[in-house]
Amino acid sequence: MKATKWWQNTAVYQIYPKSFNDTTGSGTGDLRGITEKLDYLKDLGAGALWLTPVYPSPMVDNGYDISDYTGINPQFGTLADMEELIAEAKKRDMRIVMDLVYNHSSDQHPWFIESKSSRNNAKSGWYIWRDAKEGGSAPTNWRGIFGGSAWTYCAERDQYYLHTFAEAQPDLNWENPEVRAALFAAANFWLDKGVGGFRIDAITYIKKPAVFEDGTPDAADGMVSVHTMTANTPGILDFLHEFRREVFDGHDIFTVGEANGVSVAELPDWVGENGVFSMLFEFAHVLVPYEDGECWSKMVPWKLTKLKGALSASQAGVAKEGWYPIYFENHDRARSVNYFFPKGGDARLAAKALATILMTLRGTPFIYEGEELGMTNVKWDTIDAYDDISSHGQYELALKEGFSPAEALSFVHFNSRDNARTPMQWNDTANAGFTTGTPWLPANENYHTINAAAEEADADSVLNYYKQIIRLRKTNPVLLNGVYEELLAENEQIYAFSRTEGNRRIVTAVNFSAEEAQLPAGFLRGVRLIGSYADAPKAALRPLEAVVYEEE
Ligand code: GLC
Numbered sequence: 001m002k003a004t005k006w007w008q009n010t011a012v013y014q015i016y017p018k019s020f021n022d023t024t025g026s027g028t029g030d031l032r033g034i035t036e037k038l039d040y041l042k043d044l045g046a047g048a049l050w051l052t053p054v055y056p057s058p059m060v061d062n063g064y065d066i067s068d069y070t071g072i073n074p075q076f077g078t079l080a081d082m083e084e085l086i087a088e089a090k091k092r093d094m095r096i097v098m099d100l101v102y103n104h105s106s107d108q109h110p111w112f113i114e115s116k117s118s119r120n121n122a123k124s125g126w127y128i129w130r131d132a133k134e135g136g137s138a139p140t141n142w143r144g145i146f147g148g149s150a151w152t153y154c155a156e157r158d159q160y161y162l163h164t165f166a167e168a169q170p171d172l173n174w175e176n177p178e179v180r181a182a183l184f185a186a187a188n189f190w191l192d193k194g195v196g197g198f199r200i201d202a203i204t205y206i207k208k209p210a211v212f213e214d215g216t217p218d219a220a221d222g223m224v225s226v227h228t229m230t231a232n233t234p235g236i237l238d239f240l241h242e243f244r245r246e247v248f249d250g251h252d253i254f255t256v257g258e259a260n261g262v263s264v265a266e267l268p269d270w271v272g273e274n275g276v277f278s279m280l281f282e283f284a285h286v287l288v289p290y291e292d293g294e295c296w297s298k299m300v301p302w303k304l305t306k307l308k309g310a311l312s313a314s315q316a317g318v319a320k321e322g323w324y325p326i327y328f329e330n331h332d333r334a335r336s337v338n339y340f341f342p343k344g345g346d347a348r349l350a351a352k353a354l355a356t357i358l359m360t361l362r363g364t365p366f367i368y369e370g371e372e373l374g375m376t377n378v379k380w381d382t383i384d385a386y387d388d389i390s391s392h393g394q395y396e397l398a399l400k401e402g403f404s405p406a407e408a409l410s411f412v413h414f415n416s417r418d419n420a421r422t423p424m425q426w427n428d429t430a431n432a433g434f435t436t437g438t439p440w441l442p443a444n445e446n447y448h449t450i451n452a453a454a455e456e457a458d459a460d461s462v463l464n465y466y467k468q469i470i471r472l473r474k475t476n477p478v479l480l481n482g483v484y485e486e487l488l489a490e491n492e493q494i495y496a497f498s499r500t501e502g503n504r505r506i507v508t509a510v511n512f513s514a515e516e517a518q519l520p521a522g523f524l525r526g527v528r529l530i531g532s533y534a535d536a537p538k539a540a541l542r543p544l545e546a547v548v549y550e551e552e
Helices: 032-037 039-046 079-093 110-114 177-192 226-230 236-248 266-270 304-317 336-340 347-360 389-400 406-414 450-456 462-475 477-481
Strands: 013-015 046-051 095-100 151-154 159-162 197-198 254-258 279-281 364-368 481-488 493-502 504-511 527-531 547-550
Touching: 013 462, 032 039, 039 046, 039 462, 046 110, 046 197, 079 095, 079 527, 110 347, 110 477, 159 336, 159 481, 177 236, 266 304, 304 481, 304 493, 304 547, 336 347, 347 462, 347 493, 347 504, 347 547, 364 462, 389 406, 462 527, 477 493, 477 504
Parallel strands: 013 046, 013 364, 046 095, 095 197, 197 254, 254 279
Antiparallel strands: 151 159, 481 493, 493 504, 504 547, 527 547
């Protein structure tokens, strides 16, 4: 067996710096706020901290619109604060992982400002410029991922530029070698500062098709998602192998690509010895509420077997070669207890159920801030209360599809990315202890009961369950290497699987339903390593019960 890499046997904790911990009273979190909480994160068991973008940015998409790839947004602090964070983390044997947003920059980046100024400036070819269709309309009928056309007209050039996401996020032209060199240099700048890895944003969109054509409309607006037309275009791996050679090779870091559009069958080209990244975020299991794509107004009822099938397929995809990040939450998703348990039920048990799966599947677990507390969704009364740019785009699209404002708002309640972006709930003082000022997004009102301080003191809390199960995950070699096998595959209440290595076998069983779920006789044998109820189950799993057994 190949030697284990440090990032395979750790837990990664994702921080949304804007919402994590504010030390200045500004209402937004900052880097010093993260440094202040390193002991909390160490105690939890995190070995790497992925920060969503902290670079200078107009913050149209909360930092995913970067205007300087080698600086720090003054809102978050200074480069010296970042150096201090990296050093303090290192002292505790934790690494800092940065987010590289290389499909697009901000429209306020000096590169774009120059590029749009004329058709013949030095950066003229750094973005994706096209002439209008005859008659002056956009070059194609592609819809950006946040809604509206993926093209914006620029009078200075009398041309349109492509933006896979918001208008303020023009796509960079990776075909241009100068662009690639500039991006690679910026990543190397951070490696020199000692970062432990990178999460690479929206990477499946960097290669565009050779010919830009209209697609068959997929919604009432007459447009087709840019995702359908450009994700994972052949040739993309050439760019990525160059990226690997120029930046990642030779460093003891990990890389995790955000790869919406890469199927399980393609994983070996992307991860592993001959791939380009250490790991890849796959989307199938978080897209179970949708038939196709992720249009919030087009959700479908789903059964547990769909979720189980998606997780098993990705486990199989990297069974021989490659490695997989396990996640249920991030800054783009609603809170997992609401998302995967839409019928409600005991939220604590639901959070522990997901934690149990997260920590016992094969792969590196990624925990999103507040997930370890069992934080939940918010439900605001008007669309104007939402900050998230995609919530507004999806709301408009739902209205166009003929839904009422109330229905459109219900899609936002269920899906909005703001659900995950409310302030981290530290304690039950004002604003959940996140800020002494006015928070940029209001804290979820349930912070009086769901918060880190209260959960530290409560042996039965979600937080203490996380601490225990992370320890179990990190100290049990079967959970690291053991072969995955799904059990009870047809069962619509229980997700169960085994992990086997040599003569050791560990079984996880989780009841997703709010009713008792019968187990086959003798299904759970041996020692209960952990469970979400105080005592062991008998013939059935109790509502939302999760258990892990090791056979003897
Ligand atoms: C990724 C990020 C998301 C961002 C988008 C555009 O999907 O995770 O937050 O809005 O890319 O950069």
